[in-house]
Amino acid sequence: MKSKLMFLMSVLMVATMVLTACGGGGGGGAQTEVTFWHAYGTGSAEEVALAKVLEQAAIDMPQYKINVLQVPFNDIFNKYRTDVAAGGGPDMFIAPNDDLGNDARAGLIADITELAKGKLGDYTPLSVDGMSVEGKLYGIPESLKAVVFWYNKDLMATPPATTDELKALMEGGTEISISYGCYHHFGFFGAYGGKVFDENWKVIADQGGVADAMAYLNDLYQISKTNGWPKNDSDGLAPFSEGKAAAITNGNWAMGDYLKALGDKLGVAPLPAGPGGPASPLLGVDGFYFNPNSTNMEAALEVALYLTGQKAQQIMMDEAGHVPANTTVSVTDPLIKSLLAAFENGYVRPQVPQLGLYWSNFCGTDEVFEKGTAAADWVNTATANANK
Numbered sequence: 001m002k003s004k005l006m007f008l009m010s011v012l013m014v015a016t017m018v019l020t021a022c023g024g025g026g027g028g029g030a031q032t033e034v035t036f037w038h039a040y041g042t043g044s045a046e047e048v049a050l051a052k053v054l055e056q057a058a059i060d061m062p063q064y065k066i067n068v069l070q071v072p073f074n075d076i077f078n079k080y081r082t083d084v085a086a087g088g089g090p091d092m093f094i095a096p097n098d099d100l101g102n103d104a105r106a107g108l109i110a111d112i113t114e115l116a117k118g119k120l121g122d123y124t125p126l127s128v129d130g131m132s133v134e135g136k137l138y139g140i141p142e143s144l145k146a147v148v149f150w151y152n153k154d155l156m157a158t159p160p161a162t163t164d165e166l167k168a169l170m171e172g173g174t175e176i177s178i179s180y181g182c183y184h185h186f187g188f189f190g191a192y193g194g195k196v197f198d199e200n201w202k203v204i205a206d207q208g209g210v211a212d213a214m215a216y217l218n219d220l221y222q223i224s225k226t227n228g229w230p231k232n233d234s235d236g237l238a239p240f241s242e243g244k245a246a247a248i249t250n251g252n253w254a255m256g257d258y259l260k261a262l263g264d265k266l267g268v269a270p271l272p273a274g275p276g277g278p279a280s281p282l283l284g285v286d287g288f289y290f291n292p293n294s295t296n297m298e299a300a301l302e303v304a305l306y307l308t309g310q311k312a313q314q315i316m317m318d319e320a321g322h323v324p325a326n327t328t329v330s331v332t333d334p335l336i337k338s339l340l341a342a343f344e345n346g347y348v349r350p351q352v353p354q355l356g357l358y359w360s361n362f363c364g365t366d367e368v369f370e371k372g373t374a375a376a377d378w379v380n381t382a383t384a385n386a387n388k
Contacts, residue, residue, distance in 0.1 A: 031065040032299045036288070037080065037093040039073035045256020049319040053312045057303070060311075064303055077103075080291075084108050089291045091300040094142060094307075096284045097130050101351030103289075104133040110290040113137045115301055123308075126348065127325035130285030133351045139287035140304040141325035143316065146281040147184050147251050148342045149269045150258055155246035159269040163191055163216060166272045169246075170223045177229060177236030177248040178220050182363035184233065184249060186282045188213040190347065193276025196362070201354040205362070206383035209276055214368055214375035216274070221369045252339050255321020259335070268335055270342040283346030285325065357386040 040046035047070070057066060069090065071079055076095055081103070083089035103109045113136045120128055120140070127141035151159045156174070160166040170176055179185070189196065194209025205211075221231065230236035230245065233254065239245035241261035249271065258266050271279035288304035290297060306312060313329045316322040323339050324331075331337060349355070361382040367373045 031063060032296060033065045033067060034092070034296055034300050034303045035067040035069070035090040036300070036303070037069045037071050037076060037090045039071055039076045039095060041073075042070065044320075045260060046253065046316075046320040046322075049256065049316050049322075052319070053307060053315050056311065056315075057306055061303065061306055064299060066303060081106075081108055084291055084293060087293055089293055091294040091296050092288045092290045092304060094286060094288050096145065096286050097139070097349060097351065098284065100131070100138060100289070101133050101355070102353065104136070104138045104351070105353075107292065109138045110292040110294070110297065111136050111138060112140075112290055112297075112301065115297060116140065119301075119305060122310075122328050123325050124327055126283075127285050127287075130283075130348065131287045139289045140301070140308050141285050141287045142308045142313070143286045143322035143325055144283065144343055145251050145253055145286060145323070146283045146343050146346045147179070147187055147249055147271065148281070148339060149247060149249055149271050150240070150254075151247035151267045151269065152240070152243060152245075152262060153265045153267050155243070156267075159247065159267065160272045161269075163188070163272045163274040167216070167219060167223075170220060173227075174247075175227070175229050175239065175245045177233070177240055177245045178217075178224060178231065179233040179236065179249045180217060180221055180224075180231050180365065180369065182359065182365060183282065185213075185217055186347070187271045187279040188217060188274065190278065190280030190345070191272065191274030191276055192216065193274075196358055197350075197354065201350075201352055203354075203357055203361075203383050203386040205386075206380045211376040211379040212276075213274070214365075214379060217365075218368050218375055225369075252321050252323060255335065255339075256319055259321065266335065268338045268342065270345070278345040280345050280347040282349050283343055284349050286322075287325075361386040 038050065040050055054066060077099060080089055080093055116137055123141050127144060131137055131139035131141050149159055160169055189210050192209045192213040194213050196203060196205050198204045224231050230239055233250040236245060236248045240248040241258060271281060273279060290300055294300060308326055310326060310328040313324040313326045317324050317329060317336060323336060368375050368378050
């Protein structure tokens with residue numbers, strides 16, 4: 001029943017966006033259809049902001065009929081790969097660069113190096129790098145994302161600057177929703193001086209730091225478990241938004257929803273620094289990727305450039321908390337400025353095949369958190385398995 005409902009909602013979303021696009025502008029010529037997929041949650045600040053952007057696009061670009069399909073985030077990559085492999089799929093889709101390298105190497109995403117040549121001068125070099133694999137461009141960057149520390153100013157006057165301060169707050173009874181998981185807690189490795197890879201992409205997590213970070217995270221996890229506090233971003237949404245939890249660790253994709261709930265009470269800071277230095281969360285880039293099956297590649301590129309341009313990105317920043325990749329967007333919001341500062345020590349998500357060794361060996365954290373395996377033993381085993 002749930003899947004049928006989601007399918008119906010997706011179909012309705014497509015129909016709505018098509019009608020919106022067709023109603024814009026006064027041009028009488030034939031429209032070029034461009035289809036793209038997104039995974040913004042139903043009713044989320046991101047989806048609402050995107051709808052506003054598309055309404056404006058229908059006015060500014062009447063030559064294009066923009067068809068939009070919402071696909072659940074957990075399904076969008078597999079659905080795209082399956083459809084493209086069968087010769088179908090959308091003209092483009094927007095998503096994080098989670099698996100860009102593998103998809104590019106598999107030929108599932110089009111190389112747009114020549115098509116976009118000379119058109120990305122307004123985008124940060126970091127964001128363009130995030131859309132590139134082995135020197136070739138595979139996407140148009142939209143925004144930067146990483147996990148940060150969100151807090152309610154009414155419940156926490158000053159966010160913890162160090163891991164010791166964070167632990168002391170939690171031990172003292174301050175409810176903080178830490179998102180435990182191999183993506184969300186990656187930044188704590190850097191805070192303890194740990195590295196997952198060396199310069200040649202060999203896994204070196206057993207050489208110190210990562211085990212210390214895991215032991216620290218286990219301490220926090222046990223505090224959360226004892227107190228019945230949320231241990232992931234989904235469960236922590238309501239307590240934080242309703243003013244029960246003082247803070248939560250999550251990415252800036254949630255900013256729009258947090259801001260709607262807390263208003264001026266919302267604050268943001270980097271993840272706390274540790275004895276090994278500043279935290280280094282995975283820094284990802286969201287962008288538009290293009291289907292090699294598309295017969296509308298140039299039109300899709302023009303639509304993507306509009307959707308990542310100044311006017312569209314101002315809306316996505318102001319209403320959904322996106323940190324724009326486009327440098328022409330005026331950043332005055334203190335929260336966005338704080339996010340940019342928090343991203344300075346981020347670890348840019350590498351588009352190398354070896355990144356899969358991290359996901360396949362270091363995500364079974366329940367071995368430590370729930371089953372009691374010593375952090376150092378778990379890290380040593382994961383490292384050995386990764387290097388087999």
